[in-house]
Amino acid sequence: MPDNAVTSVSRASTRRRLLCAVAVSGTAALLLTACGAPGSNAPAKVAADTLAAKPSKPVTLNVLDVAGNLKLTQPIIDAFKAKYPEYVSNITTTTGTAPEVAPKVKAQQQAGNVQIQLVLTGTDGLSAGIENDLWYDLKPYYHSFFPGLMSNYQAPAASMAALAQDKGIELVWYPSGPLLEYDPVKVTNVPTTPGALLEWAKAHPGKFQYPQPRNSGPGRTFLMGLPYLLGDSDPADPVNGWSKTWAYLAELNKYVDGYPSKTSAIMTNLAQGTANLIPTTTGWYINPRAMGTVPQSMKVAKFDNFTWVSDAQFGVIPKGVSDDQLIATMKLLEFILTPEQQAVTYDQGYFYPGPAVKDVPLSKAPDSSRQAIQKFGEPALDDWIANNPIKNSLPATAQVTAFDLWDKKIGSTK
Numbered sequence: 246m247p248d249n250a251v252t253s254v255s256r257a258s259t260r261r262r263l264l265c266a267v268a269v270s271g272t273a274a275l276l277l278t279a280c281g282a283p284g285s286n287a288p289a290k291v292a293a294d295t296l297a298a299k300p301s302k303p304v305t306l307n308v309l310d311v312a313g314n315l316k317l318t319q320p321i322i323d324a325f326k327a328k329y330p331e332y333v334s335n336i337t338t339t340t341g342t343a344p345e346v347a348p349k350v351k352a353q354q355q356a357g358n359v360q361i362q363l364v365l366t367g368t369d370g371l372s373a374g375i376e377n378d379l380w381y382d383l384k385p386y387y388h389s390f391f392p393g394l395m396s397n398y399q400a401p402a403a404s405m406a407a408l409a410q411d412k413g414i415e416l417v418w419y420p421s422g423p424l425l426e427y428d429p430v431k432v433t434n435v436p437t438t439p440g441a442l443l444e445w446a447k448a449h450p451g452k453f454q455y456p457q458p459r460n461s462g463p464g465r466t467f468l469m470g471l472p473y474l475l476g477d478s479d480p481a482d483p484v485n486g487w488s489k490t491w492a493y494l495a496e497l498n499k500y501v502d503g504y505p506s507k508t509s510a511i512m513t514n515l516a517q518g519t520a521n522l523i524p525t526t527t528g529w530y531i532n533p534r535a536m537g538t539v540p541q542s543m544k545v546a547k548f549d550n551f552t553w554v555s556d557a558q559f560g561v562i563p564k565g566v567s568d569d570q571l572i573a574t575m576k577l578l579e580f581i582l583t584p585e586q587q588a589v590t591y592d593q594g595y596f597y598p599g600p601a602v603k604d605v606p607l608s609k610a611p612d613s614s615r616q617a618i619q620k621f622g623e624p625a626l627d628d629w630i631a632n633n634p635i636k637n638s639l640p641a642t643a644q645v646t647a648f649d650l651w652d653k654k655i656g657s658t659k
Contacts, residue, residue: 296386300569303334306362306577311343314365314558316532317417317590317599318581325580332573342507343460347373350563354379359565363574365416368408369459369648371559372641375412380561381571384411390575397582401635402601405557408640413559414578417590418601419527420630421556421638422463423470425546426515426525436522437549439474439493445522446500453501454511454520457656459648461508466554467524468494468651469639473552481639483647494655503659512539526556527626531594535621545623553635557601584609593617597626 308315308322315322315338326336341349346364353359364370374380387394391414395403402418409415425442427435431452436442446453458465471490472480479486505511512533514520525545533539560578562571580586582602590599591610594617598607607615639647 296389296568297572298389300332300572302569303331304362304567304569304573305335305337306333306570306573307360308336308338308363308365309346309349309361310338310340310365311346311370312365312367312558313340313595314416315340316595317558317592318365320589321581321586322577324586325577329576329580332576336577343367343369343373346370347377347379350374350379351377354563354565357565359563361563362566362570363577364561364563365558366413366561367462367558368556368638368641368644369465371409371413371561372644374561374563375410375641376645379563380412381564381566382411383414383562383575386575390579391582394582397602399601399603401555402557404637405555406601408557408637409559409561410641413561414582415557415559415601416578416581417587417596417599418555418557419596419598420553420635421528422466422524422526422554423474423548423551424525424527424530425522425548426530426543427522427546428515428518429542429544431518431521435544435546437546439471439548442522443493443497443500446497449521450500451502451519452521453497453523454503454505454514455501455524456505456508456511458651460506462556463508463511463524463526463529464504465638465644465648466526466556468647469554469644470548470552473554473636474548474550480636481643483639483643483650487647491650491654494651498655498658501659504656509538515539515543527597527630528595528599530623531597531618531621532592535593535617541621545626547629547633551633553630553633554638555635556638558596589614591615591618594622597622 322336326333343366346366350361353361395406398406399418402415405418406415425436436445455467456464458468471493472487475489475493477487477489508529511520511523515523516539530545534541534543562574584602584605587600587602587605588609589611590596591607591614592599593614597618607618638644
């Protein structure tokens with residue numbers, strides 16, 4: 246990361262001592278960050294009402310995207326930079342993978358050298374950061390930067406926002422899946438139940454693929470959707486409530502050659518014919534076809550009597566950033582949630598629909614988004630969304646547990 250993103254240890258220590266003194270004097274009404282070193286176990290004591298409305302000077306923000314979120318928000322970030330020069334002098338963006346984010350941020354915090362001001366993440370990176378206590382608690386700032394936050398979300402998006410435990414701001418939402426995408430030339434009898442999918446995989450070994458759930462939206466949605474499809478005892482408990490799911494995946498494993506580490510790999514395999522049937526989501530069906538990485542001729546299907554497992558992407562702020570950086574980052578997140586900017590998140594269908602907030606119909610999206618979705622979308626998707634139940638992804642702890650169990654029981658066998 247650029248040197249100008251580094252907060253000096255001495256300056257941070259001085260600031261923490263001052264904030265702690267304010268808290269002790271009784272003027273602190275709300276609590277936020279540690280009085281000890283970033284990443285330490287010291288209690289959080291920063292007065293939310295002492296934070297200025299604007300940074301003392303424009304700052305550089307370094308944004309790490311581990312969810313592909315920049316496909317949706319890069320134009321919004323560019324617009325923010327142009328509109329608010331008093332907040333930011335520059336915004337840099339880099340990409341990575343969800344499994345990398347917690348170790349990277351934790352190492353920076355332990356060194357007192359936090360170089361990342363904003364992480365754009367799915368539920369995977371969000372969960373890992375919550376488990377490691379890496380993210381700021383943003384609830385004390387809702388009234389200043391995010392008034393009416395929860396009431397502004399669509400109902401299913403508001404439900405998903407709760408998974409952040411106030412450690413992040415939900416930026417986009419979609420019902421996700423699990424859906425099935427297939428080559429209609431190779432798959433003439435499309436499975437519509439888990440049993441039929443197992444029989445198809447058995448008859449066509451190696452031709453059904455799904456990616457590792459820890460680092461893939463379609464992979465984890467497939468994993469979390471199976472307990473509903475199979476009638477497991479508790480879809481929210483991967484340890485004690487997924488006996489049917491783990492048995493099913495173990496049997497399916499016999500006919501799967503391997504598990505790619507990212508979603509784009511199975512899309513490439515579908516396009517090249519090394520896979521003929523894959524799990525997908527609304528966005529992963531539309532966008533690769535719109536971008537030309539998957540032939541337009543590919544089709545999508547749903548399971549009978551299925552339950553959507555919705556997904557979302559969040560902005561989280563690592564503990565240890567300076568006050569000025571914290572202010573600017575929250576202002577950016579606030580900007581992303583405005584209806585005008587939310588309409589941009591329809592994109593080329595990558596996270597279809599996309600907007601997390603209410604009253605942002607496709608008609609408000611840019612022309613390029615409307616045209617792409619009209620050409621490459623599936624008219625039945627809106628009907629499927631309206632007429633099938635929608636459940637949240639697993640909460641943070643349970644999701645990490647599910648990934649660990651999958652790695653141990655399934656992934657490690659290949």
